[in-house]
Amino acid sequence: MAKLTYLAGLMTILCGTAVAAPNPAQLDVLPTKTSVYETHTVSWNMWWGENAQQWRLLNNGEEICFGELVVNGNSKQSASCQTQFLPGENQLQVSLCNDDGCTNSATHKVIAEEPELLAWQAEIAYPAGSFILVGKKIYQAQWWTKNEQPPAKVWAFVTEQGAALSAQVATWKDNAQAAYTIQHDDLCAYITDGIIHNGIPELEARGLQGSVGVIAGNCADYHWQAVEKFAAAGHEIFNHSWMHVSPVGDTWSDAVEISQAQQKIEQHAPAAIEFYAFPEDQATQGSIAALKAEPNLIGMRSVNYWQARGVNDANTFDPYFIKNDLFTNSGIWSVYEGSDDILRAYVDDAVAKGGWALRTFHGVEDTSWEMVPLTRYQGHLDYVKALVDKGKLWVAGASDIIRYGMSRRSCATQTDAQYNGNLVVSFDLSDAQCQKYLADETELTLVVNTDQDVSGLSASYLNAAQEQPKVTVVSATQYLVNVKPHAGSVVLMAK
């Protein structure tokens, strides 16, 4: 609803303060019927009486123009502003206010029709008042006409439509082609301390987020200090059991290995622990059910590794069956065994498929089982960082990726194009999956395309109290906007 200008009436000051609410304003004559394409000047007068300090023009209760007034005894006050009307009914009212209160004018109703805009055709007879579209220009017939093409005099130019916008939610955050999680299992096994000394520092040197699995019942103080530090730096901390016993053996207990571990880690991490990986990637159906019943756990690494290796499909992954690829130095047990570098091959496969790769490592340059040598790890992270910089890869913890993917799939997006070219994007959050996976802070990336070059895009929540969404320029016809669906509808406007 672009409000063009307003002109407040100017007056000289004669005397002091008000002692009562202002006298009511009267709206000047307005049509009762118009179209959404026409701009009208709405004027009002307060002919005589208690003066106002501010005025507001309201349409259906929403402020559309506002101005300050000069108090001048009981003298006349007036002002005007230009506006277009909303499709359907517009209830206009002027509110005048001073220190003692506000007084509203009588309401004036304007119906604004939104006639379908069709291209001009020579053989059609147009009655006076008809609208047509020529390119992006809207014209209105001043009298009956046939076979007179704009810019013939009969056609009055009304307005020009802006660039048409379209928007959809990107498959992955920031419209990356693929997602990647770098997990290190077995923190607190002591032999994996290379995660602390080598792994996380190498990730941080490249601005990459890691994901660390904690064996909660085995941690020393220095491990918990590392957990706190990693979580505060934005890395994901996940639950990797209490004592890493076999999930299909006699000593396994869901209450201890899942719930107790969960509580212990959450005592040390500033945020909820949301992801779980069973030791050996094995579990009974009963243990998986117990895991699903934990309120904070929104996903887990799949069991049955042999059936669950490779890339997760963006549109069908199951949050409780996240496929991974296990690192070994020889490549044995990897889907990519036999390739030059299983690390690169997995990432490349994810980019090619537009899916999500979850790499499982243990330690880095330490004494752990199948530790990754530091130089190999560094080379891999350099490769990953280059893909991130090219916009091809989104590197994040498993729970962030699950939240994004499941929210995209279950929180329905609606786009509503307005006649002036603005696009309103809203989200239906009623779906149960959407409610589960869309956190207050979850951001989805809108890919916004325009049908012509524009100099920029502005994005704002309808709820003006929200911090405005971030817009990234891709090209003169494409923009990315990260929005929080919980913050409500967003209006996109080409500049």
Ligand SMILES: [Zn+2]
């Ligand atoms: Zn493990």
